[in-house]
Amino acid sequence: MSTLPLETADHPGNLRRVVIEPLSRVEGHGKVTLLMDEDDHVQQARLHIVEFRAFEKFIQGRPYWEVPVMVQRLCGICPVSHHLAASKALDQVVGATQLTPTAEKIRRLMHYGQILQSHALHFFHLSSPDLLFGFGSDVARRNIVGVAAAHPEIARRGVLLRKYGQEVIRHTAGKRIHGTGSVPGGVNKSLTAAERDELKQDIYQIVAWSRDAVHLVRRLFEQDLETYRSFGSFEARTLSLIRADGAMDLYHGGLRARQADGRTIFDHVDYSHYWEQISEEVKAWSYMKFPYLRALGREDGWYRVGPLTRVTRCDFIPTPLADRERREFLAFDEGRAARATLGFHWARMIEMLHAAEAIKDLLHDDDLLGSDLMSGGPRQARGVGVIEAPRGTLIHHYRVDENDQVARANLIVSTTHNNHAMNIAIREVARKYLDGRKITEGLLNHIEVAVRAFDPCLSCATHAMGKMPLDVELVDAEGRVIDHLVRGST
């Protein structure tokens, strides 16, 4: 556990501030403030999300059947996750307590396609430059082109894995973006035999490349074990979905929360009343909420979600290659890798392998070609949908009025679940690498590496050219700027 609470430094008025704004290769307007004491030791870390996204307001007043399509515009990074979480919530509203086999399998295929492409993007485009070249290496080299120059086959596979995942999404959702495939109560299309056969052609290669990616991360760990073991590491409580038999299930399940030492806090809890287990705290310095487990309270109830949690807290992965890799990951370095912040990368690749295997299995299931697409039942006023998105647990909660309009919406996204955990990771890294009064590119990147391990998506889904320089300020206790660093394009 943390040794100093983030919010309770003894004399916050005497702390100097280091401001890092915004984070590179993280979506949106992220900013980091490090509050330092008079001895230049980092006491507090705060990851700010500057922009208020107003998700709920955007959704309120819309006809419920529009919601699965429009929520994709909340995030340009994982629109499919919102598409599916909203659909699951609205399944309850239309009384579809049990989807048809075709509908559920088409949705699962779409979801695994999303997991595959998202994890491929994160690893090959965002993280592998740091991991292959070193955290303090030349920033101009730490990108996909740098990787392509030094490791062309790795870069090529990254692009093709990503492309394959996008093709799965296109066939199941109907389009590359703004897909309409999933609707309240089911799906509006299944696969044709030609579409299935097209996806089948490459899936064995995709499985093989995904497995190679797992082994690549393992080799990186082995080459610099001490760094990987200790970098930004801390113990954390965890939250994830889990299948009834304890298997990893990224599409559906009950809620499982565990203590850092693995003891169960709750297990197989029906998420339709998630608010009985999870509450959200608002803090004055951040627009992002701080969820916590009610049973443990605001101070101690924070937790971590995402690939590292899912891989280490499931009882098994229901595809053979990924489960074998999971067991090796858990055993590696006497279990230290599975507790390390950089273990996220290894876990993410194990999940990518699982997604590839799951896609392969689904492509051999004729239910994908079925025509029974919709189900329904008595209309309900409320619905909750939860999935394990690439970055972690995603909750959509809607109340629909008698005019079929959304009267209330509540969304808890993965990055919000991880809010507190990311702050702790930043603080731990900053304490080790940033104590002092001088900011350097290499030191900054160590903080960014810690944040990137979580793969946060602060996305506002805008992509306007000319936004987001990297501006860093070091401000002393009297408010004087004693160091300033601007990082533009590399």
Next chain:
Amino acid sequence: MSGRPPVLVLAVGNPSRGDDALGALLAERLEAAGLPHVEVIVEFQLQVEHALDLEGRSLVIFVDAGMGTPAPFQLRRVKPAADFVHTTHALSPEALLATCERVVGNVSAETWVLCVRGESFELGEGLSAAAASNLDAAWAALVARVEERPGRVQIRQP
């Protein structure tokens, strides 16, 4: 890749974020024109796999909204460069071209960026009046550039 339309217009932006819709709106107009020699792709953001969409083209135009762009728009040639701006999961056109060169092979197409000035990018907002005016100006420039290509079809102005 020989069967691909020679012209690719790759528009990026979020239609639900105010003036970020500029790229998608221009793409919508172009798609409605139904030009056989033009493929139109709309995305939230440029990503690494778009490198594969650049193969086999003679002309590629990236269309996007811009905050600091001179009004009403800027049309400029774009070259491959390791321009990895701190944006993140997304790529700049320059970085995408550089990625394409490294991963796919040399980009043989003439490559342009049409960046249309936007003013406001808030979630749930419509297009601002200034952006609507810029859109019309940019449309004329886009049409002129696309019509220069072989196999062109005259586009009727809306």
